[in-house]
Amino acid sequence: MSAREDVDHYDWQRWIQDRHEQAIKRKLWDVGDRVVVAVSGGPDSMLLMHMLAHMEISVSNERLQLVIAHVHHGFRQEESDEEALLVAEQAALLGLPFEMTRVDAPDHAQRYGMNAQAAARELRYAFLREVAVKHKAALVALAHHADDQAETVLMRFLRGTGTAGLSGMVWKRSEAGINYIRPLLDMRKHDIVQRCASRGIIYANDSSNSKRSYLRNRLRLDVLPMLEQENPRLVESLGQMAEMMQGDHDWLESETRLFFESHVKAWNDGNSMDIEPCISKLTRDDELISYYAATYRGGCLLDRNLFLKVHVALQRRLIKLILNYLLREAEQVNYDAVERLRLMAIQEDPTTLKADVGGGVHFHREYNRLIWLLDPETVHPDLSESRQRKLWIERTATEGILQLPTHTGTITWTIASHKTDSNHTYSLKNSSEAAFDADKLQWPIKIRTRMPGDRMRVQGLNGSKKVQDMFVDMKVPPTLRDSLPVITDGQENIIWIPGVRRSDMALVQPATRSILHIGFASSLRK
Known part of the structure; x- marks a missing residue:
């Protein structure tokens, strides 16, 4: 060499x-x-x-x-x-x-x-x-x-x-x-x-x-x-x-992911994180997720007040991260699209807004919640077709379970005798349960979803009230209103909307001899 x-x-x-x-x-x-x-x-x-x-x-x-x-x-x-x-x-x-x-x-x-x-x-x-x-x-x-x-x-x-x-x-x-x-x-x-x-x-x-x-x-x-x-x-x-x-x-990415994991309730094709296992009422975000996850194949829910507190740089990254979570190809979502959603989230009025993001994702601002939802995989049947789908409860059945087609929720019921006792009161655990005097109901009891013009006689009020107005008063998210079960009697009078209101019909009294107890549970898809 x-x-x-x-x-x-x-x-x-x-x-x-x-x-x-x-x-x-x-x-x-x-x-x-x-x-x-x-x-x-x-x-x-x-x-x-x-x-x-x-x-x-x-x-x-x-x-x-x-x-x-x-x-x-x-x-x-x-x-x-x-x-x-x-x-x-x-x-x-x-x-x-x-x-x-x-x-x-x-x-x-x-x-x-x-x-x-x-x-x-x-x-x-x-x-x-x-x-x-x-x-x-x-x-x-x-x-x-x-x-x-x-x-x-x-x-x-x-x-x-x-x-x-x-x-x-x-x-x-x-x-x-x-x-x-x-x-x-x-x-x-x-x-x-x-x-x-x-x-x-x-x-x-x-x-x-x-x-x-x-x-x-x-x-x-x-x-x-x-x-x-x-x-x-x-x-x-x-x-x-x-x-x-x-x-x-x-x-910045690590800070955004930390915020996402700490504050964003998310699920995608059945893979959920930070979600409560069941629902009892409609006032907590953790409980709302079960409804969403049962109806939409993917989504993210965030408290708007938390979003407003973070820096604008993190706001933009968070929106992009959420879209990445749902779309898997969110690199195609440009700055203008992200900024449009951010401005919709932070502006003062109105309280409800929505936008089509593309790729099957829809953004909703509902009261103080920011929601991104993927289109449902299939169009759920309408519960109003209760007779064809046998979504009703007969007086002769003393107990049973109904699986609801709009989500993985179930209706359970029992009909039991009730002792006549002026000192006895019938207690319920929460607003996902209701009790009725079975002898004062028009049978069969039917389950459907809301329909235009729906009204209900509300306990404690004179006359009836629009279901739409009750949803607004209770701040039920518009994205959930069409999937919530509406319980009616045999003459289509609304007697109960789980988690929202009960009617003044067939109240349980000291003289009641037979009680219909109905429960509603909406569990997450696994």
Whole structure:
């Protein structure tokens, strides 16, 4: 080995050690980790492959366990064929297992209405996950570098973004049990090319990188060089800004999640958190959730007063987090949509508002509650069809249970004799129970939902009152009014609305000989 080769070898080993120490400091990997390395054939990924292949881990000299993965995207057939062959040959020379797939990104883009780059990225990441699962690898190494970071930050800035977007790409992120790492994120592209040249690492040049039809290419070829005339260290500055923004974003995100977990009552497809198991009345948010969870497949409920107390930055993030919880694709919800909901939540009047968020989510401001609801999975049957659905109680049945189709609630009843005693009073536990003189009722007893013009004779009042007005007085959320059971006698006179009011009909008196006891319970979906 010549003196020059000795120097190059020593420089390479020192560089390898430096990259390893930085990776350990950033907790990118541990001793003996199995890593899938995404290698396109360009200088960035080829350097990454050689760096990881020559990297000795810790004092035990145990190497990382590498698997090379390459995706043939189907864009530049002949050129892509050559890139695939190059990567396969270099992986073999290094003694590394090689996995490859051919995809049709142009067809995928057309089929799903995506741009070509987004389609290629989706297919590429799907294959990387597949390889990671196959080889039981917890890490996927990507070759993004500092210039990529600068381009990403500028792209997001031009399209409009917040701190999450300006934080750019991160050194390590987790998704579905896989950690994606970027060991070269602080290296400039020209340093990567120089390192490949000094080490004799061969690579391919992607001809599409010179096409100005792509925004990223225009930024790299035209915009960044022009801006670097004003600040020669622009790429480094953008990288530093991204890292600072990432710290700010992480802290704000953790504060938002803490608030969400502490104060937002949420459920999604049966997965609920911080929810009471049953309902007894309609005045506490914890008790309302059982109604919502039984009718809507997902939702979030928040006390408006708590929302008003937090900073505007947290308000916006909280709305975005709630939409993420319900939609799973809330990145598509832009600033204007989030701000519209925030302003609806904080404005003084009126007390009730609603808005269609999109994706099946509807926002409701009801009195001092903020509610986000996903459309029901199915349209529930109308309880007014009680005869067809046999939702009634016969006088001959002494006890029973009825499952209500509007939610998982149940009506239970018993008919029992009552001793005549002037000193005896019949007690009820709460407003989810009611008792009637069974001999003074018109049978059968029916269960339905509210209907236009419904009125009820209210105990303690002269005459009747509109059910709609009772709902308003009791501040029953409009989103629940159509699902609450309405109990009537055989002549359609409303005798009870659970949790709201009881009529003045068939009151239990000292002379009552037979009592109908009705209970309503609404349990959560599991």
